[in-house]
Amino acid sequence: MLSEEDRRKGAELLLQAERERKPIPQLSKTFPDIEIEDAYRIQDYWAQARIAAGARVAGHKIGLTSRAMQLASKMTEPDYGRILDDAFYNDGARIPASRFIKPRLEVELAFIMGEDLAGPGVRIYDVLRATEFVVPALEVIDYRTEVPRAITDTIADNAAFGSIVVGGRPVRPFDVDLRWVGATLSQNGIIEETGVSAGIMGHPAAGIAWLVNKLHVVGTGLEKGQIVLAGSFTRPVDITAGDIIQVDYGPLGAIGVSFI
Amino acid sequence: MALDWKTLEAFAEHLENAELERRAITKITDDCPDLSWEEAYAIQDCIRARKVARGVRITGLKMGLTSLAKMTQMGVEDPIHGFITDYGMVPDGGEIAMDALIHPKVEAEVGFVLKRPLSGPGVDIDMVLAATDRIVPAVEVIDSRYRDFRFDLKSVIADNTSAARYVVGSSTTPFAASDLHRLNVVLEKNGSVVAEGVGATVLGHPAASVAMLANMLGRKGEGWEVPAEALILTGGITEAVPVARGDWIDVRYKDFGSVSLHFV
Numbered sequence: 001m002l003s004e005e006d007r008r009k010g011a012e013l014l015l016q017a018e019r020e021r022k023p024i025p026q027l028s029k030t031f032p033d034i035e036i037e038d039a040y041r042i043q044d045y046w047a048q049a050r051i052a053a054g055a056r057v058a059g060h061k062i063g064l065t066s067r068a069m070q071l072a073s074k075m076t077e078p079d080y081g082r083i084l085d086d087a088f089y090n091d092g093a094r095i096p097a098s099r100f101i102k103p104r105l106e107v108e109l110a111f112i113m114g115e116d117l118a119g120p121g122v123r124i125y126d127v128l129r130a131t132e133f134v135v136p137a138l139e140v141i142d143y144r145t146e147v148p149r150a151i152t153d154t155i156a157d158n159a160a161f162g163s164i165v166v167g168g169r170p171v172r173p174f175d176v177d178l179r180w181v182g183a184t185l186s187q188n189g190i191i192e193e194t195g196v197s198a199g200i201m202g203h204p205a206a207g208i209a210w211l212v213n214k215l216h217v218v219g220t221g222l223e224k225g226q227i228v229l230a231g232s233f234t235r236p237v238d239i240t241a242g243d244i245i246q247v248d249y250g251p252l253g254a255i256g257v258s259f260i
Numbered sequence: 261m262a263l264d265w266k267t268l269e270a271f272a273e274h275l276e277n278a279e280l281e282r283r284a285i286t287k288i289t290d291d292c293p294d295l296s297w298e299e300a301y302a303i304q305d306c307i308r309a310r311k312v313a314r315g316v317r318i319t320g321l322k323m324g325l326t327s328l329a330k331m332t333q334m335g336v337e338d339p340i341h342g343f344i345t346d347y348g349m350v351p352d353g354g355e356i357a358m359d360a361l362i363h364p365k366v367e368a369e370v371g372f373v374l375k376r377p378l379s380g381p382g383v384d385i386d387m388v389l390a391a392t393d394r395i396v397p398a399v400e401v402i403d404s405r406y407r408d409f410r411f412d413l414k415s416v417i418a419d420n421t422s423a424a425r426y427v428v429g430s431s432t433t434p435f436a437a438s439d440l441h442r443l444n445v446v447l448e449k450n451g452s453v454v455a456e457g458v459g460a461t462v463l464g465h466p467a468a469s470v471a472m473l474a475n476m477l478g479r480k481g482e483g484w485e486v487p488a489e490a491l492i493l494t495g496g497i498t499e500a501v502p503v504a505r506g507d508w509i510d511v512r513y514k515d516f517g518s519v520s521l522h523f524v
Contacts, residue, residue, distance in 0.1 A: 067452055180514045182444035182458040191464065192329045194497075196444045196456035196514075233456065248460075250442050 002038040006031050010038075010156055011045035017144040023101050027157075028150040039155035040218070046158060047082050055084040058227055059110075060215075061139065062207040063159045064151075065200045065231025073151045078201075080211050081159030083227060089257065091167030097241035097259040100142040100162050105239050106232035107183045107247055109197055109204050110137035110166060113226045119216030127205040127212070128173045130222070134204075136168030136183070136249045138257065139229050141236060164229060168253030176251065179203050184248045185234055195233035204230040263292070263299050272306030275405060275419055284362050284407035287415035300417035301480070307420055308343055317346040319491055320371075322400065323469045324421040325413070326462045326495025334413060339463070341473055342421030344493065352430040355524045356401060358505045361424060364403045364523070366503055367496035368445045368511045370459065370466045371398035371428060372437075374492070378470070379485035380478025388467040388474070393488075395437045395466075397429035397513040399521060400493055402500060426493060432517030441465040444514040445497045449507055455498035462495045469494035 002010070010027050017024040027042065028034055047057065064070050064078045089095055097103060114132030142162035145153050154160050181197040181204075197204045207230050208222075215221050222228065239245075243259045271288055278285045288303070289295050308318065324340045325331060331339065350356055358364070375393035403424035404411060416422060435443070443459035443466075463469050470492050477484035486492060503509065503523050510520045 067454055179446075180444050182442065182456075182514075184458050184460045187329075190328050190332060191460055194456075194458035194461040196446050196458065198446045198453050199456040202453055250444075250458075 001035055002031055002033055007038055007041045008045050010042040011049060014042070014046050014144050014157055015049055017101070021098070021101055023144060023146050026145045026149055026153045028152050034152045036152060036155060039152040042156035043081060043158055050084055055086050057082050058085045058088070059083040059229070060211060060222070060226070061159055061161045061229040062211050062231045063154070065207045066233070073154070075151055078207050078210055078231065079151065079155050079159045080214065081161040083161060083164055083229065087161070087163045089163055089165045091165065091255050091257070093165060093257050094260050095140070095163065095257055097239060100140060102143045103162060103239040103259070104141050104236035105185075105245060106139045106141060106236050107185050107193065107195060107234040108137050108139050108232050109178070109181060109230050110135050110164070111205070111208055111228045111230055112170070113222050113224055113228070116221060116223050117212050118221030119213035122209045122212040124203055124205045124209050127208045131173045131205070133170040134173055134178060135166055135170040136247070136252050136255055137229060138165040138245070138247060138255055139163070139232065140239065164227070165255055165257050167255035168249050169251070171252065178205065181252060182250055183233065185237060186246045186248070187237055188244055192237050193234035197233050199233040200231040207231045262294065262296070268299065268302050269306055271303045271418060272310060275303065276307045276310055278405040282360060282362055285405055287406050287411045288418045289412055289415050295414050295418070297414060297417070300414040303418035304342060304420050311345060318343050319346050319349060320344045320493065321473060321486065321490065322421060322423055322493035323473055323495040324416070326469050328463060336413065338476055339469065339472060339495065340413065340417050340421050341476060342417070342423045344423055344426055344491065348423065348425045350425050350427045350521060352427055353520050354427065355522045356425055358523055361401070361403045362405065363409070364401050364424060364503055365500035366399055366401050366447070366509050366521070367500045368447050368455070368457070368498045369398050369400050369493050369496055370440055370443065370462070371396045372467070372470050372492040372494060373490065374486060374488045377485045377488050378474040380475030383471045383474035383478070385465055385467045385471055388470045389437050392437050392467070395435065395440065397432060397511065397517045397519050398491070398493055399427045399509065399511050399519045400496070401425035426491075427519050427521050428491065429513070429517040429519040433515060435516040437467060440467060443497070443516060446512045447498045447501060448510045448512070449501060449503070455501050457497040459497055461497050466494040
C-alpha cells in the first residue's frame with residue numbers, strides 16, 4: 001500500500017506523460033508496493049487534476065471484460081476508467097495519431113444511461129432498465145507508461161483509455177438481442193478482427209452491472225446521460241498514422257475513422 | 261521436384277505414424293529446409309494414399325490459413341488445404357478421446373456440401389453459391405503433429421494442415437449461404453464464452469474459401485476438383501482454442517444452430 005503522497009506523485013507522473021506524449025516507467029516499478037486500491041486512487045487524483053483544468057467526466061469505460069484478457073493479466077474481474085469529454089470523436093473523424101503514445105483500437109458497444117443507477121446488488125436487468133440507448137463505439141486505448149504493464153499500471157493509467165468514437169445506429173436495449181451483435185474490423189481494407197458481443201462476459205450489460213456495484217464501494221454510481229464503454233469484443237489492433245479503419249456492425253451500422 | 265518419390269514416402273510415413281501413434285515430432289523443414297510448396301502437398305497426398313490403401317474413406321476437404329490478415333503477415337497469396345477422413349468424424353454431442361490426440365484445439369467453422377463438383381480456374385463466390393447443396397455448422401478439432409506447435413506453413417501442409425477430428429451440427433435451422441459473411445458465432449468452453457467471431461473472418465465470406473479451394477485444385481492439375489457430396493470445411497471463424505480432458509465445448513451459431521462436443 002502506498003502513502004497519499006506517493007499516490008499523488010503517481011498521478012503527476014501520468015499527467016506529465018500525457019502532456020509530453022512520452023511514456024513514464026511503470027508505476028509498479030517506481031512504487032513496488034503499489035496495490036489495486038492505490039492504482040484506483042492514483043486514477044482519482046489524475047481525474048481531479050484533469051477536471052480542475054476544465055475537463056468533465058462524461059462516463060466510464062470497462063476493460064478486461066474477456067476471459068482471455070483477464071487470464072492474461074491474472075485478474076478475475078474487469079477494471080474501469082473515466083471517459084472525459086475532451087476524448088470524443090465522431091464517425092468519419094480524422095484522428096491525429098500523434099495525440100497518443102501507443103494507440104490501439106478496440107471494437108465495443110456503448111450504453112447511454114437514461115436514469116441514474118447505483119449499487120449494490122445491480123444485475124443485468126437493472127442495467128437494461130436504466131439504459132436509454134446502446135450504440136456502436138470504438139475505443140482507442142493508449143499506454144502512458146512503458147510496457148509490459150502490471151494490472152496496477154493499467155488501472156492507474158485510467159484503464160488505458162485514450163479516445164472514444166461513437167457511430168452507427170443507436171438502438172434501445174430490447175430492439176436487438178444485445179448478446180448477438182457481431183462486428184468486423186477492417187484496417188486498410190483487410191479484415192483484422194471479428195467478434196460477437198457475447199464475448200463481453202456473456203452479455204455486454206454484465207460488465208456495466210459489475211461497474212455500478214464497484215462504484216458503489218467508492219460511493220458513486222452512473223448518472224443519467226452518462227456513457228459507458230462496455231468492453232471490447234475483439235483483440236486490440238495496433239494503429240499508426242495513415243490507417244483507415246472501418247468497423248461493420250451489421251444491422252447496427254458502421255463506423256469509419258482515419259488516423260493522420 | 262527435387263525430392264524423389266521414396267523420400268516423400270518416407271516423410272509421409274514419419275508424419276502419419278506421428279498421428280497414429282500420438283507422438284509429437286519436429287517439423288519437416290528441419291530435415292529438409294528446401295522443401296517446396298509442391299513437395300509439401302506431395303507429402304500430404306502420400307499420407308492420403310496410405311490411408312486410402314488401408315480402407316480409410318476421404319469424407320471431404322478442409323481449408324486453413326483463411327484469414328487475409330494472417331496471409332498478409334506470412335506473405336502468401338493462397339490459403340492452405342488438406343483432407344478429412346471417416347475416422348475423423350465425431351457425432352454432434354459426441355466424445356473425443358484425448359488419448360488419441362497430441363494437443364488438440366477447436367475452432368468454429370462452416371461446412372459446405374456441393375451438389376456438383378467445382379474446379380478452377382475462374383471459380384468465384386457466385387459460382388460456389390449456385391453449386392451449393394447445403395451448408396452446416398461445423399467444429400474442427402485440429403491437432404498439429406509438431407512439438408509445441410513449432411512449425412512453418414510448408415510443414416503444416418505436409419501434416420495435412422493439422423486435420424484430426426470434426427463435428428457437424430445436427431440441430432440446425434435453414435440459413436442463407438449468401439449471408440454467411442454476417443454469421444455470428446460464439447464458442448463456449450464449460451459454459452463461458454472463450455472465443456467469438458463473424459463469418460467474414462474467413463476470406464471475407466466462407467464461400468470465397470470454397471472458390472479459392474476450387475481454384476487452387478484447378479491449378480494443381482487434371483482430375484483435381486472440389487467434389488460434390490463431400491464436406492468442405494471452410495476455415496476458422498473463431499481462433500483455435502486449446503482443450504483439455506473433461507472440457508465441454510458448445511458452439512452457437514446465430515439463427516443457424518449449434519454444435520457440442522466433450523473431451524474425455
